Every structure is written in structure tokens, then in C-alpha cells.
Amino acid sequence: MSIIIGNDKKTGSGTKDARRHSDKQKELIKENLPRVITDESIITGNKNKKIKIPIRSLEIPDFRPGVRHKGGRGDGGGEAGFGQGDGKKGDAVGKRPGKGQKPGSAGQEAGRDFIDAEFTVEELIEMMLEDLGLPNIKEKQEAKNILVKAGIKITGVENSGPWVLLNPSKTAKEGIKRFYSYLEIIKDETKKSELDCFAALKKCNGYLDEAMEAIAAPDFSHDEMEVVPFPILLDDDLRFHRLEDKNVSKSSAVVIGILDRSGSMDKEKKYLAKAMLFWQVNLLRKIYGSVEIRFIVHDEEACLTDEENFFKSESKGGTHCYTGLKLAGELIDSTYHTDQYNVYVMYFSDGDDFDSTRARTLEEVRSLVARGVSMIGYGNVLPDDGLYYESHNLFNVFASLLPVDHSYVSGIELLVGKKNFPFLGMKLRARRHIWPALQEFLKQSRSW
Amino acid sequence: MNHNDIERLKLIDKRVREIIKENNLLTTETDFEIVEPERMIEAMAYRFPSNFSHWSHGRDYDRLKTIYDNTGSGIPYEVVWNFERPRAYLVNTNPFPLNVIILPHVYAHVDFFLANSFLRRGRAVADIANDARRARVRFHQYEQEHGVKVIENIIEAARTISRHQDLDPFAERIDEDLIREQLIKVEQAKVEYLQNLNGAAAGGFKDRQELEIEIARIVYGIRLLEKKTPPLPDYDLLGYIIDHAPIAKKAYVEDILKTIRDQDRHLFFNGRTKLLNEGWATYWHVRIGRQLFAEGLLTPEEHGEFITFHAQVINADRKGLNWYRIGVVLFEYIKEKYDKGRFGDEYENCKDPVKKMNWDTKAMKGTEKIFQVHDMYSDAMAVREFLTDEFVHQEQLYMWQEATNPITGETENVIAEDDPAVIRATLCKRMAAGGLPVIYVDDGNYDGRGELYLRHDSDGELNPEYEGAALENLFYLWEKPVHLETNEVLTDIDYSPTSFSKRIVHTFDGKKHKIVDA
Numbered sequence: 001m002s003i004i005i006g007n008d009k010k011t012g013s014g015t016k017d018a019r020r021h022s023d024k025q026k027e028l029i030k031e032n033l034p035r036v037i038t039d040e041s042i043i044t045g046n047k048n049k050k051i052k053i054p055i056r057s058l059e060i061p062d063f064r065p066g067v068r069h070k071g072g073r074g075d076g077g078g079e080a081g082f083g084q085g086d087g088k089k090g091d092a093v094g095k096r097p098g099k100g101q102k103p104g105s106a107g108q109e110a111g112r113d114f115i116d117a118e119f120t121v122e123e124l125i126e127m128m129l130e131d132l133g134l135p136n137i138k139e140k141q142e143a144k145n146i147l148v149k150a151g152i153k154i155t156g157v158e159n160s161g162p163w164v165l166l167n168p169s170k171t172a173k174e175g176i177k178r179f180y181s182y183l184e185i186i187k188d189e190t191k192k193s194e195l196d197c198f199a200a201l202k203k204c205n206g207y208l209d210e211a212m213e214a215i216a217a218p219d220f221s222h223d224e225m226e227v228v229p230f231p232i233l234l235d236d237d238l239r240f241h242r243l244e245d246k247n248v249s250k251s252s253a254v255v256i257g258i259l260d261r262s263g264s265m266d267k268e269k270k271y272l273a274k275a276m277l278f279w280q281v282n283l284l285r286k287i288y289g290s291v292e293i294r295f296i297v298h299d300e301e302a303c304l305t306d307e308e309n310f311f312k313s314e315s316k317g318g319t320h321c322y323t324g325l326k327l328a329g330e331l332i333d334s335t336y337h338t339d340q341y342n343v344y345v346m347y348f349s350d351g352d353d354f355d356s357t358r359a360r361t362l363e364e365v366r367s368l369v370a371r372g373v374s375m376i377g378y379g380n381v382l383p384d385d386g387l388y389y390e391s392h393n394l395f396n397v398f399a400s401l402l403p404v405d406h407s408y409v410s411g412i413e414l415l416v417g418k419k420n421f422p423f424l425g426m427k428l429r430a431r432r433h434i435w436p437a438l439q440e441f442l443k444q445s446r447s448w
Numbered sequence: 449m450n451h452n453d454i455e456r457l458k459l460i461d462k463r464v465r466e467i468i469k470e471n472n473l474l475t476t477e478t479d480f481e482i483v484e485p486e487r488m489i490e491a492m493a494y495r496f497p498s499n500f501s502h503w504s505h506g507r508d509y510d511r512l513k514t515i516y517d518n519t520g521s522g523i524p525y526e527v528v529w530n531f532e533r534p535r536a537y538l539v540n541t542n543p544f545p546l547n548v549i550i551l552p553h554v555y556a557h558v559d560f561f562l563a564n565s566f567l568r569r570g571r572a573v574a575d576i577a578n579d580a581r582r583a584r585v586r587f588h589q590y591e592q593e594h595g596v597k598v599i600e601n602i603i604e605a606a607r608t609i610s611r612h613q614d615l616d617p618f619a620e621r622i623d624e625d626l627i628r629e630q631l632i633k634v635e636q637a638k639v640e641y642l643q644n645l646n647g648a649a650a651g652g653f654k655d656r657q658e659l660e661i662e663i664a665r666i667v668y669g670i671r672l673l674e675k676k677t678p679p680l681p682d683y684d685l686l687g688y689i690i691d692h693a694p695i696a697k698k699a700y701v702e703d704i705l706k707t708i709r710d711q712d713r714h715l716f717f718n719g720r721t722k723l724l725n726e727g728w729a730t731y732w733h734v735r736i737g738r739q740l741f742a743e744g745l746l747t748p749e750e751h752g753e754f755i756t757f758h759a760q761v762i763n764a765d766r767k768g769l770n771w772y773r774i775g776v777v778l779f780e781y782i783k784e785k786y787d788k789g790r791f792g793d794e795y796e797n798c799k800d801p802v803k804k805m806n807w808d809t810k811a812m813k814g815t816e817k818i819f820q821v822h823d824m825y826s827d828a829m830a831v832r833e834f835l836t837d838e839f840v841h842q843e844q845l846y847m848w849q850e851a852t853n854p855i856t857g858e859t860e861n862v863i864a865e866d867d868p869a870v871i872r873a874t875l876c877k878r879m880a881a882g883g884l885p886v887i888y889v890d891d892g893n894y895d896g897r898g899e900l901y902l903r904h905d906s907d908g909e910l911n912p913e914y915e916g917a918a919l920e921n922l923f924y925l926w927e928k929p930v931h932l933e934t935n936e937v938l939t940d941i942d943y944s945p946t947s948f949s950k951r952i953v954h955t956f957d958g959k960k961h962k963i964v965d966a
Contacts, residue, residue, distance in 0.1 A: 003458055006483035006537070013498075013584075014490040014513070017506025020600075024503050060504055060607045061918040063887055063904065066911020068936050078850025078859065082875070084764040084773075085844055092860040093766045093848055 024058055029119070030127050034435035037128070038275050042121065050118040125282055128438070154241045161240030170239035175231020182208050182232060190215050199224040206232035253288040253342040253374070255281050256331060258296045258324040260349035261313045269381040272428045273348035274311050276379050279438050280346055288342060294331060298324035304331070321353040321394060325364035329371060338372035348379040351394035361394070362401055369421055377441065378415070378425040398425050410436035449482060453544050457551070460745055464551045467736050472819075473559035478534045480554070488523050488539050489513050495715065496580040497535065500587040500707070502603050526550045530561040530570055530718065531577040545753040548746060549733050556732035560725050563823050567725070569618055570717025574710040583707045590700045602704050605921040609685040610712040612887055617716060621687050628679040635670045639663055681888040685902070686712075688889045689925050696925075705925075719882050723827040727775015731818075734758055734776070767848070767861060777843060782821060782834055783814035828879040831872060840868035847871060885910060890933070900926045904934040909949075919956040929957040933966050 029036065036042075087093055119127075157170050179201070185208065186197040192215055199222035204210035214220060231237075257277050259270070285291045295310035296302055302323035305313065328345050336343055345368055353361055368376055380395040395415070399406045404415040404423055412433045415425030426437040449457070461480075468475055483491075491497055493508035515522035525546055528536040536554045538547055561567045591599045614621070642663050645651045653659040673679060682688045686709045689696060696702045718725070737758070741751040762773040785791060789809030798804050821830060849864035865871065885908065891901040900922065904910060915932065922930045935949045951966035 003454065003461060003480040003482065005454070005540075006481040006487060013501060014486070014493060014506065014509035017493075017501050017503060018510040018513075019506065020501075020503040020596075021506040021510060058503065058507060059914075060604050061914045061916075061921060062608050062611070063885055063918050063932075064911050064914055065883070065885055065908050066914065068909045068912050069939065079861075080847065080849040080864070081767060081861075082769045082871070083766050083846055083848050083861075083863075084769065085766050085846075087844070087846065087863050089846075089863050089866055091863050092853070093846075093863060094861045095858055 021058065026127065028058070030130070033124070033128060034432060037124065037279060037438075038431035038434050040271070042124075042278075050120055121282055125279075125286055128279075128283070129286065129442075152243050152245055155244045156242040157239050158242045159236070159239065161242075165241040165243070167239045167241050171233065171237060172231050174237035174239060175233045176229055178232045178234065178237055179206070179229050182206070182211070183227075186211055186215060194227055195224055196220070196222070198227040201232075202230070206230070252290045252292070252340075253284050253344060254292040254294060254336045255284060255344045255346060256294045256296060256328045256336075257281075257310065258298065258302075258328055258345065258347040259310060259313070260299070260319060260321065260324065260347075260352075261297045262299045262319040262352065263317050264319070264350050264352050265381075268383055269348075269350050270311055272381040272383075272431065272434070273379060275431070275434050276348070276426075276428060276437060277346055279434070280344070280377070280441060283438065283442060284344065292336075292341075294336075296324050296327050296331075298327070302327040319349075319352055319354055320357050320360075321347075321349055322357050322360035322364045325361065325368060329364060329368055332368075332371055332373070338374075343371075343373040344375050344377065345373055346377040346379065348381055349394060350382045351380050351396075353392075353394045353397070355392065358392075358394075358397055362397070365398070365402065365423065369417075369423065373422065375422045375424060376417075378423070379437070380425065380427045382427065383429055395425055395427055398423075409440060412436050412440075414440055416440075449540055449542075449544070449547070453547075454482075457544070457547055460548055460740065461551055463740065463743070463745060464555060464736060467739060468552070468555045468559070468732075471732075473556060473732070474562040475555065476534065476558060476562060478528075478536060478554070478558050480536050480538060480551075482540050483537045485516055485523055485539055485541060486513070488527065488537055489516060491527055491537055492523065494580075495711070496529065496577060497537075498581040498584055499711075500580070500583045500603070501591075503600065504604070504607070526554060528554045528557045529577065530567055530714075532571065532575065534558045534561060535577070543753065545746070545750040546757050548740065548750065549737060549754055549757055552736035553729045553733040556729040557725060560721070560728050560822060563819075564721055564724070565824055566617065566717045566721050566826050570714050573714045576711065576714045579707065579710065586703065587707075590704070594700065599704070601924060602701055603708065605924045606686060606705050606708040608918050608921040609689070610708050611716070611882065611884055612683060612685040613713060613716055614684045614687070615881075615886070617713075617720070621684060624678050624682075624691070628673060628676070631679055632670055632673055635666055635673065639666050639670075642666075675893070677892040678889055681890060681903075683886070683888045685887065685889060688892065692892050693925050693927070695927060716882070720826045720828070720879070723771045723775045723778070723879075724822065724825060724830055725775075726771045727777075727779050728822055730758075730762060730772050730776040731779045764844075769845075774843065778830065778834055778839070779818050779821075781839055781842075783818050785814070785834075786817040787812050787814035789813070826879075828876050831875050831879060835868075835872050835875065837868040840866075840871055845871055847874065881906075887932070894929075894931060897928070899929045899931065901931045902933070904932060908935065909937055910934050915954060916956070916961055919954060919961070923956050923958055929955060931955045 083093055085093065157167055182201055183194065183197055186192070186201065187194060189212060190197065192200075196215060197211075200211040200215035200220065201208075202224065203222065204214055255277075259265075259273055281291060281293055293307065295305050295307055297305050297310060297313045298320065300318040300320050300323070304327070324347060325345070328347075332338065332343055365376060378395070378398065380393070382393070382395075395413070398404065399415055402415070402423060403418045403421045404425065405418065407414050407416065412429075413427035415423065417423030424441060426433075426440065428434065428437055465475065489509055489512045492512055493505050495505075499505065512522060523539065525542050526536055526538050528534055534554075534557075536550075536557075538550055542550070561571065587599060587603075642651060642659060645659065648654070648656050648659040651659060653662065677692065678688060686705060690702060690705050690709065696705055737746070737751070737754050740746050741748075741754070746754065762770065762776055764770060764773055787810075788807055789795070789811030790804075790807050795804070795807060798807070821834075825833075845866075845868075846863045847865040847870070848861040850859050851862045851864075852858070853860050885904050886906040887902055887904045889900065890903045891899075893899075894901040902922075910932075915934075919930050919932060932954045933951060934954065936952045937949045938947065952963055953966045955962045955964075
């Protein structure tokens with residue numbers, strides 16, 4: 001029998017297997033991404049903060065007693081157990097700790113082990129990309145690389161140039177080379193000692209012919225003690241810095257978000273737009289080095305705004321969809337040339353455009369394509385209750401009058417532009433459509 | 449703990465062992481290891497000092513560690529394993545007086561391991577400590593050869609059913625051909641007997657024809673028996689899988705399944721004796737602690753702390769049963785009962801409460817009785833016999849249920865039952881099968897297609913969420929459709945006055961789930 005101090009060597013297996021567990025949880029989250037990404041706390045929250053996602057602690061399933069139908073005859077109603085202490089039948093001995101009852105969840109989640117897994121938006125994005133099978137989007141994405149003039153730079157050496165660009169060290173090196181070659185020539189020709197040859201060359205300031213003559217003279221004498229090389233420069237030996245314009249290639253993008261804030265755009269429609277735009281911008285941030293975002297709101301007129309007011313902006317009546325697109329075009333012309341930016345125009349509307357200006361809306365779309373934008377995205381945010389003006393809804397107008405293919409993918413209606421027409425229309429009827437829409441957005445953004 | 453503490457603890461340890469022996473408790477070579485909290489957490493999560501790698505162990509480690517890091521509590525002060533050479537961990541952050549409590553506590557556990565018939569059996573299942581340690585290395589190798597995912601899945605599937613074991617914990621698994629042979633022999637003997645009858649009437653048959661029908665019926669039964677697997681209901685679900693599933697023919701799969709089966713069989717016995725084991729250890733640590741103080745080995749301050757820790761350990765729980773408390777009080781109760789001769793017909797039949805209250809025949813059988821209980825009983829046996837009405841009232845035991853307060857709308861735990869008979873019966877039932885529903889393999893060749901048919905015949909419904917996933921895991925091992933026959937409480941619509949529930953069959957065929965009436 002013995003009492004020993006356990007060796008402090010930790011096996012580390014706990015930590016290792018804890019990682020296995022969290023990896024498994026991550027898989028679980030991935031499965032739930034379509035729901036998670038529309039969570040308001042993410043979209044409206046502080047971007048840098050960690051997002052808490054309640055997930056069920058993983059358990060090994062087994063055959064255990066339970067209740068097949070909640071609230072049914074077999075359901076005794078909530079948790080039950082043994083206890084000990086004062087009290088008679090009917091006395092309360094404690095309360096259920098934690099949050100209040102939510103409809104539909106009453107009693108059901110009790111006793112189940114929920115844990116909050118924390119993720120950053122960045123991590124969620126990575127999971128989304130993994131889930132889409134695009135783990136390394138940066139490499140695959142043929143982002144438009146734009147050359148930017150950033151002054152001039154020295155790129156090498158050349159044999160001629162203005163004196164100000166003389167490269168002294170390179171030139172001196174050439175001069176020393178010439179010194180040694182002259183020294184060898186004199187030695188070969190005259191068969192005199194190296195020191196004599198050096199003295200002659202030095203006396204004649206490096207002129208070869210004169211040195212040969214001098215050394216051949218019968219009265220040649222010198223008091224040099226050792227060979228000290230010096231540069232001998234001819235025009236050929238001068239070396240100059242080569243200069244070039246400095247261009248850096250920079251991949252940058254701008255997202256121009258346009259929101260229809262007309263009277264028919266209610267809170268849920270705006271939320272769909274906001275959630276979609278939030279993830280589009282964050283996904284583009286993964287692709288491009290830098291992403292700028294500009295916000296345009298419109299009703300009968302369009303104006304630039306900032307992010308905060310973009311979603312808050314109050315309804316102002318009528319709808320001229322073209323105004324938002326037109327302002328985006330002007331913004332591109334003035335600030336975001338498509339040869340310098342990958343321009344994404346994301347337009348969100350419930351599609352309730354004025355009949356009289358519909359032609360202008362189409363015209364503005366075509367004009368944006370002509371400007372060379374990377375994509376025009378159109379999110380038709382129209383929950384199910386808005387079916388009645390479906391026929392002249394902007395989505396259907398785009399479907400019939402633009403060069404697009406109309407299709408259904410993973411439960412959402414899509415308009416995908418044909419070759420050289422980078423247009424993507426998505427019908428966002430509910431929050432569950434955000435996920436497939438984003439998948440299409442990522443896929444399509446690479447196909448034109 | 450510093451060097452002086454350890455030296456002093458060793459000194460106290462010496463005296464504790466003497467006291468243990470003086471009280472006729474059994475001892476054996478036991479290792480005490482003073483460990484870091486992390487090591488203790490690991491031991492809890494892995495169930496043994498070292499065990500194979502799995503995410504579920506990592507989950508428990510993470511959970512315990514998080515609680516410990518945030519609250520500084522949530523880990524046990526000690527743990528002791530029922531190994532061939534018992535091993536105990538003491539956490540190095542324990543204050544000195546706590547470690548002094550732990551010494552006699554652990555020795556009493558060791559005595560319980562050595563004396564109790566259930567735990568002796570549990571220890572004999574396998575060389576569990578070394579097996580678990582070696583399994584770590586082997587399973588790691590399997591992961592390299594077959595992939596982490598595959599090994600993880602096999603472990604998870606095995607754990608899904610590994611607690612469903614033979615109802616007789618002392619039974620050894622018998623080859624089913626042997627069982628079948630025996631059953632057939634019995635049936636053949638019946639046939640022989642009937643064939644040799646001196647006339648049909650001698651066997652109580654109406655006529656020759658009736659006798660022949662009976663013989664034909666038995667012969668047919670024998671033919672069925674020849675093909676039936678399992679010949680008798682098999683409650684050892686994992687054992688059946690190991691014997692019959694093609695996947696278990698792969699050596700590494702068999703090894704994993706057997707390792708997990710052995711571990712759970714070993715732990716099964718701990719689960720059946722938790723109340724008595726903790727009660728016993730608590731019973732002795734408080735006595736020996738008192739004696740150490742009386743002998744001057746503990747200072748009054750240390751003894752004070754000792755008493756405080758003890759009080760925490762046996763604190764009554766409003767929302768659960770603290771086995772330490774119920775256990776120790778139960779032993780005290782049995783001792784007093786038998787010391788005062790409060791047993792037998794005369795006492796039981798006495799109607800005079802005053803006389804009963806003062807009953808004392810000076811029988812002094814208490815010590816003998818508690819040793820008998822500690823030798824032979826499981827928790828369920830002890831509850832059935834000693835959790836008397838008197839005890840339930842004395843300890844104020846009850847059952848609570850969640851209910852909504854009509855005024856505040858809050859969910860409260862309300863005392864729903866305090867009838868000793870109901871409490872005793874419910875507790876016994878829960879203890880008998882470890883709280884698990886009783887499920888057995890009814891047919892391993894269902895419908896002649898090699899499908900697996902399980903039956904859940906005990907009362908109550910199963911949790912449907914877990915049930916589906918459990919069947920999927922079972923399918924993973926069986927690789928053919930699996931069926932589970934269970935109960936479903938009738939809804940209001942199809943409620944009938946004669947029955948409360950109906951039988952349903954839940955099938956998983958590898959792709960989809962189907963639930964139909966049986």
C-alpha cells in the first residue's frame with residue numbers, strides 16, 4: 001500500500017478527444033447553417049463579436065425511457081424525480097432554473113444539455129465555403145487583378161543612361177575587371193614582372209598603349225611596392241540604374257447595395273435583403289483583398305446613404321426602380337471604374353415597379369452590364385403573401401425580357417444570365433431561401 | 449500538498465489501516481495517487497485511468513474541465529477503481545483534512561469491492577484496468593488502418609446497446625447451439641414419452657388422433673427450434689451482435705465490440721451497488737475520523753473541517769437522492785434496528801406505537817446485519833427490504849413532478865407522491881435494470897431474411913428521438929434491416945377502455961424509418 005505523487009505528465013488525451021468532439025459539433029453546425037445564417041443576432045449584431053449558437057451536446061443514442069407524444073396521454077408532464085426534505089404533497093420544492101417558456105418548446109427541451117458553441121462570422125463563412133466545396137476560393141476565383149501605378153522602381157542595370165542614374169558600384173566593378181585584363185595584356189606582351197606592368201599602367205593613368213610604350217622604354221623605373229588595383233573606365237564600362245514604372249496588382253471589389261424603400265417594403269422584406277447582403281459582402285471579403293460597400297436607397301428617387309440608414313430608411317411612397325440602378329451606374333462612372341474594381345451591384349426590391357418606367361429599369365440593367373460590372377444581383381424579396389401582383393412583378397419582367405435562363409434550384413427560383421450577361425435574379429420568399437441563394441451567388445459569380 | 453503533509457498523511461494512513469483491520473474490514477494492496485485536477489477530470493471522462501480515444505470521452509472531459517475552470521468545483525475529491533489491485537486518485541488541491549476523510553473512505557470502498565458478491569463478480573469480468581490501457585494503443589492502430597471515422601462509428605454503435613446485458617449479471621454467455629441442443633432434447637423427451645404411452649388415455653388424451661396431433665405439434669416445434677436464433681430471448685444485445693453479425697467477423701471490429709462489452713459489464717456492477725457502496729464508505733469514514741481525533745492524530749481545527757466536509761457530503765438533496773446520505777443513514781438504520789431487536793414477527797405484529805418506539809431487546813445483531821448486507825446485497829435488494837415506511841418518513845423522501853404554478857405561471861417542482869410503497873416500488877424498478885428499458889433479441893433471422901427483431905416488453909414508452917438514431921446505429925452493426933417492437937400510449941382518439949397502449953414496430957432499413965402497428 002502506498003501513497004504516491006502522481007507524475008504530472010498529462011496524457012493530453014482529454015484535450016485531443018475534446019477537439020474531436022468540437023469537430024463533430026462543427027459538422028452539426030454545418031448541417032444547420034441554412035438556419036443559423038438567418039439568425040438576427042448575427043445579421044444585426046456587432047461584426048467582430050463571437051456568435052453564440054446553441055447546439056445540443058452530442059450524445060450517443062440509446063434506448064431510453066421517454067414520451068412518444070408530447071402532451072399526450074403518455075406524457076406525465078415535464079420532468080420528474082426523487083427528492084428529500086420537508087413538505088407534503090402539493091408543496092413546491094423548487095423552480096426550474098433558466099429561461100421562461102417559449103411557445104412550442106415548453107417542457108420539451110428541459111433537461112436536455114445545450115451548450116453554446118461560439119463562432120466568428122469568419123469561421124461561419126469558412127464553414128459555408130467548405131460546405132459548398134469551395135475551400136480555397138481565393139485560388140479558384142479569377143478575380144480581376146487591377147494594376148495600380150505606385151511610382152517608379154529600379155529594376156536592374158543598363159549600359160547607358162543619364163549621369164544621375166550612374167550605378168557607382170556596378171561601374172567600379174567593371175573598371176577593376178578592365179584593370180586586370182590590361183595588366184594581363186601588358187604582362188603577356190612584355191614579359192615583365194606584374195609589379196612593373198602595374199607601375200607602367202598607373203603612370204599612364206590606365207591608357208594601355210601608353211603603358212606598353214612606357215614599359216618598353218630603356219629608362220623605365222618606378223618605386224611601386226605592390227599591386228594596388230584601380231578602376232579603368234571606358235564608355236563601355238559605365239553602368240546605369242534601369243528604372244521602370246511601379247505597378248502593383250490589387251484585387252479589390254465594391255458592392256453597391258441598392259434597396260427599394262418604397263411603401264410596400266415591410267420589415268421582413270428588408271430583413272431578407274439585409275441578411276442576403278450581409279453574407280454576400282462577407283463572402284466577397286473572402287475573395288477579394290478589400291471590399292468597399294456603398295449603399296443606395298430609392299423610392300421615386302434614389303440617393304446615397306450609409307449602412308446604418310440603409311436598412312432603417314423609412315418608406316416614402318412610390319417606386320421607380322430604375323433610379324437606384326441609374327445612380328449605381330453614375331457611381332461607377334465617377335468613382336468605381338470597372339477596370340479598377342470588381343463591381344457587384346446588389347439590388348433588393350419586392351418587384352413592385354411602376355409600369356410606366358419599367359422599360360427604363362431594363363435599360364439601366366443593360367447599361368450596367370455594358371459598363372462591365374462583375375455581377376448584377378437581383379434579390380426579389382417577396383414573402384408568400386405578396387402573390388397577387390406576381391404577373392407584372394419585376395422578377396417576371398426580367399425573366400421574359402433579359403437574356404437569362406429561368407430555373408428552379410434547391411427550392412428557389414433563379415434567373416441566370418446567359419454568356420456575357422452577368423445577371424443573377426433570386427426569389428427570396430423566406431429566410432430559408434437565403435442559404436440556397438448564397439450558394440447560387442457563389443457558384444454564379446464564377447461562371448461569366 | 450507539501451512534503452510534511454504527505455509524511456503526516458502516510459502516518460495517519462498507517463493508523464487508518466490498523467483501525468480498518470480491527471473492525472474486520474478486508475484490505476488488499478491499494479495504490480493511492482495524488483494527482484492534478486486535470487488528471488482526475490480525465491479519469492472521470494474516460495471512466496478508467498486510461499482508455500481508448502473517442503469524441504464522447506472528449507465531450508465529458510471538456511464539460512468537466514469547463515465547470516472546474518469556471519467554478520473550481522465539479523470534480524470528485526477521490527475516485528477508486530475496483531481493480532485487481534485497487535487504485536485511488538486523490539486530487540492535490542484537496543485540503544489536508546479532506547484527504548484524511550478520503551483515506552478511510554477509500555479503504556471502506558476497497559473492503560466493499562472485496563466482500564460484496566456483485567463487485568467480486570464485476571472484478572472478475574476481465575483484467576479491466578490493463579485491458580482499457582492496452583485498448584488505447586490497439587484502437588489507435590485500428591484508426592490508422594481503417595480510418596478514425598470507421599472506428600468512431602463502431603465504438604458509438606457498440607455504446608448504443610452495451611448497457612443492455614443479460615438480466616442475470618452472474619450468467620456467463622452460453623453458446624446458443626448448446627442452449628438449442630438442450631431445448632430440443634427436452635422436446636424430444638416429450639415426444640418419446642408420448643410415443644411410448646400405453647394408450648392415449650394414459651396421457652389424458654381423448655383419442656389416438658388427439659395424441660398424434662400433439663406429437664406432430666411438438667415435432668414441428670422442434671423443427672422451428674432447430675433454425676431459431678436466438679433459441680431463447682437474448683438480452684445481451686452486444687453479445688448477440690458479436691456472435692452473429694458478419695461485421696464482427698473482422699478481428700478489429702470484434703476486438704472493439706468485446707472491449708466495450710467487457711467495460712460495461714464491469715461497470716454494471718458498480719451501478720447496481722452505488723447506494724450501498726457509498727453508504728458503507730461514508731459510514732466508516734465518519735467513525736474512523738472521530739477515532740483519529742480521539743487519538744490525537746487530528747487537531748480540533750482539522751476535525752472541525754473534517755466534520756464540515758462530511759456534512760457537505762451527506763447533505764440532503766431537494767431535487768434528487770444523495771446516495772451518500774441515503775446510504776449511510778440506511779446502514780445506521782439497519783444497525784439500530786438489529787441492535788435493538790426490531791425485527792421478526794413479534795415486532796412487526798406489535799400494534800402499540802409507544803411500545804414499538806421504545807422496543808429494545810438488546811439483541812445487538814446490528815454489526816452482523818450490516819456486514820451481511822454489505823456482503824450479499826445489491827441496491828435494489830436493500831431498498832426492497834430496508835427502505836421501510838418508517839425510513840421513508842424519517843428521511844422525508846418524496847417524488848416530485850414539474851407543474852405550472854397557476855398564479856405565477858412559473859414551472860415548479862411539486863411534491864407529487866410521498867406514499868412509501870410507491871416510492872419503494874419506483875426506486876426498485878429503476879435500480880433493477882439500471883433505469884434502462886428491458887429489450888431483447890427476439891429473432892436474428894426475422895422473416896427468413898436475416899433481419900434483426902428486438903422486443904421491448906417492459907412498461908412505458910421509449911424516447912422516440914433517441915430510438916431512431918439508436919436503430920440506425922444498430923443497423924450499422926447488423927447491416928440488414930432492424931426492427932424494434934415497443935409500446936405507444938394510445939392517443940385520445942383511439943383510446944380504448946381496455947387498454948392504455950398499443951404495440952408498434954419501428955423499422956430502419958438503412959435508408960428510411962417506418963413505424964407501423966404490430
